Structure formats: C-alpha cells, structure tokens
Amino acid sequence: MQRRPRTALSSAEYDAIFAVLDDCADATDLPDFKLRLMDALHARYRFPNTTFLTGPTFRGAFRDPSPVTTGRIPGIIDEYHSGWYLDDMFSTRESFAALGRTRAISHSALRSLPSEAVDYLEGFLYRHRLRSASVLHLSLANNAHAMVGIFDDEGKEVVGERLAGLSLLARQLSVFAQTLPGGPQRSWRSRLTPRQRELGELVADGNTNDEIAAVLQIQPDTVKKHVSQILATTGARNRVEFAKMVLTEKLTAG
Known part of the structure; x- marks a missing residue:
C-alpha cells in the first residue's frame, strides 16, 4: 500500500504550531487547557468561531452538554444540542476513519456523507452562514476524546499546508492533554x-x-x-x- 506524500510545512506554519503548544504548556487541568487552546487558536491562526467538546467516547464527545465555544458559536449551541448533534457530519463513520489516519480534517474531505449529515451541513451550518468547518481530534486521559471544531463564516476552508499543520498540532496536543486531570470518565x-x-x-x-x-x-x-x-x-x-x-x-x- 502506497503512502500519501506528506505536505511540507513552512517555517511560518511550524512557528504557529510551536506558539500554540507554548500557549497551552502551563495548563494545569483540562478546563484550563480548553480555554488556553481556544485563545491560542484565535491569536495564532485567527480562527474566530471554535468549539471544544469532550466525551468518554468518540461519538459521546458530540453530546457534550457544556462545551467551550467562541465567536458566533455560543449563539447557536442550544440549537445544536436540541438534536443537530446527532447528525453532525464529523461524527460519521467516514469521519472517524479519516481522523484515525490524520488528526485534522475539513468537511470537504468527506465524500460519502449520509443524508442526515448533509441536512446538518445545509440545514444547520449553512443556515447560520458558517460556510466551512474543520475538526481536530484530541486524545484525553482515561481514553476520552475531544473534538475541536473550527468554523468560518467567510468560506475560508482549512486545506493544504494549514490542515497538515493542524494535524501535527493535534498529535502534539494529544500527548500533552492525556496527562491532564479533569477529563470525562468512561462510562x-x-x-x-x-x-x-x-x-x-x-x-x-x-x-x-x-x-x-x-x-x-x-x-x-x-x-x-x-x-x-x-x-x-x-x-x-x-x-x-x-x-x-x-x-x-x-x-x-x-
């Protein structure tokens, strides 16, 4: 099986990765880490709309009743919790498989979305003028999971070098996050x-x-x-x- 060639990262991309890691390095527990990471993603990447959801399982993370959210997301999170989370496109089998290969994906990389996930994309995200979405998958202590969502209302999709950089960042953040107390316990x-x-x-x-x-x-x-x-x-x-x-x-x- 032939491996995909890795995307080369520029020095600027590495600088952003190291800056985020440095911003999060002094986190004392998971709640502190969540806030530091959200601030870092805004400061280092200019991502205005983000979410940080956690759960004891991959799909369980999408049910997080108290996620950390920024930008325009707090205004629509209650609607998400009303039932849209069940059809989140990043909770699909295809997404799970893709995130197993690379810790960061963009919604355009998902080629075979079920109809419910298409409804979520068009009936929820697009309706709220969120034109692109990406997610980082982090591993936490106790084999728990975190899903860090990145949404853009100008259609600036995360692709190429930036997505490859976020994949590397997610792997490094996972190593650190697994040492932090305060995460969800497995049922x-x-x-x-x-x-x-x-x-x-x-x-x-x-x-x-x-x-x-x-x-x-x-x-x-x-x-x-x-x-x-x-x-x-x-x-x-x-x-x-x-x-x-x-x-x-x-x-x-x-």
Missing part, C-alpha cells in the same frame, strides 16, 4: 457487552444472583460468572462499589 457501560450491561443494571438494583437468574432465565452459576467479569472489567471491588458507580453516573448525567 461503566462502554466497557461491558450488551448482556453484561443488562445484568449489571440488575446487580446495581440490589438483586441477588438467584433473582437475576430468574429475570434473565439463565442459571445462577452463569450469573455468578458474569458478575465476576463485570467487577473485574469495571474495577469495582464488590457489588456495593459497583452499584455506587452506576448510581453516581446516573446522578451526574442528571
């Missing part, structure tokens, strides 16, 4: 199979092995094995600690 659900999640809910509700076996119509010994696997996978020391983990997540989610 206990994301670590279990569908059957284990179903059984885990019953454990958290205080059911005994026999009661769970009766509900799921399986043998008590099978329940016992599943419970042991659930505790080992989630890191809970016992059923009480696991139940507390489940309850805490529900309360945090509101």
